[in-house]
Amino acid sequence: MRAIVAxxxxxxxxxxxxKDMTVSDLAEFLTRYEIxxxxxxxxxxxxxxxxxxxxxxxxxxxxxELADSDAESDFYVRGxxxxxxxxxxxxxxxxxxxxxxxxIMTPTVYSVAEDATISEVAEMMIHxxxxxxxxxxxxxxxxIISTSDLLGLLIDDR
Numbered sequence: 001m002r003a004i005v006a007x008x009x010x011x012x013x014x015x016x017x018x019k020d021m022t023v024s025d026l027a028e029f030l031t032r033y034e035i036x037x038x039x040x041x042x043x044x045x046x047x048x049x050x051x052x053x054x055x056x057x058x059x060x061x062x063x064x065e066l067a068d069s070d071a072e073s074d075f076y077v078r079g080x081x082x083x084x085x086x087x088x089x090x091x092x093x094x095x096x097x098x099x100x101x102x103x104i105m106t107p108t109v110y111s112v113a114e115d116a117t118i119s120e121v122a123e124m125m126i127h128x129x130x131x132x133x134x135x136x137x138x139x140x141x142x143x144i145i146s147t148s149d150l151l152g153l154l155i156d157d158r
Contacts, residue, residue, distance in 0.1 A: 003117050003118070004117070004118045004153065005114065005115050005116060005117055005118065006112050006113065006114050006115065006116045006117075006118070006121055006135045006143075006145055007114035007115065007135065007137075007142075007143065008118075009118065009121075009145060009149045009150065009152070009153060010114070010135045010142070010143030010144060010145045010149065011143055011144050011145070011146070011149065012142060012143045013143075014039060014134075014141060014143065014144055015029075015033055015035065015038055016038055016039045016040065016041045016047070017029055017038045017039075017040055017041070017051065017101055018040070018041060018043075018101065019040050019041065019042055019043075019048060019049070019100065019101050019102040019105065020043070020100055020101070020102065021100065021101045022099065022100060022101075023056060023059060023099045023100065023101065023103075023104060026051060026056065026101050027053075027056055030053055030056075036052055036053045036054075036131065036132075036146075037050060037051060037052030037053065037054075037055075037131065037132055037146075038050070038051060038052075039109070039134060039141070039144065040101055040102070040105045047109055047134065047141060048105075048107065048109075049102075049105040049106055049107040049108070049109060050105060050106050050108075050109060050132065051101050051104060051105040051106070052131070052132075055104040055105065055106070056104065058104070059099060059103070059104045109134060110124060110125075110128055110130055110133040110134070111133055111134040111135065111136050111141070112124060112133055112134075112135060112136065112145075113135075113136055113137075114135050114136065114137050114142060114143070116135075118150065118153065121133070121145055121150070122150060125147065125150075131146055131147045132144055132145065132146040132147070133145055
């Protein structure tokens, strides 16, 4: 029996966001596609980072501290207890006119080869404390694997 590898569980369609997108538009994008994060592309379409709902929450918490608000706790109650409730940057007290994806994204992009074993994928995610990584074929990004994809293996969801 062949070992399960990254290309067996990856999502081949990469939904990306622009680094110049506002955080408000990012929140709408993540909600619309019911995803928790996405690769970020630059003006030339090259992947230059990753961004997630956690990054939005961190930005909200930072701005809430500055504004002496409790937006952070409001986000956690509304955003995580009920999955994929629309994220509204105005409710989160984000400066949605000037705060961009490039301001909150993580510039480090983790990736694995498409023939990496699931054990290797899981080990990288655990050690890097990440919830998604990109899958490479030669030097091209061909998919993404999230912790949900790995959990799907446990319930024979594939």
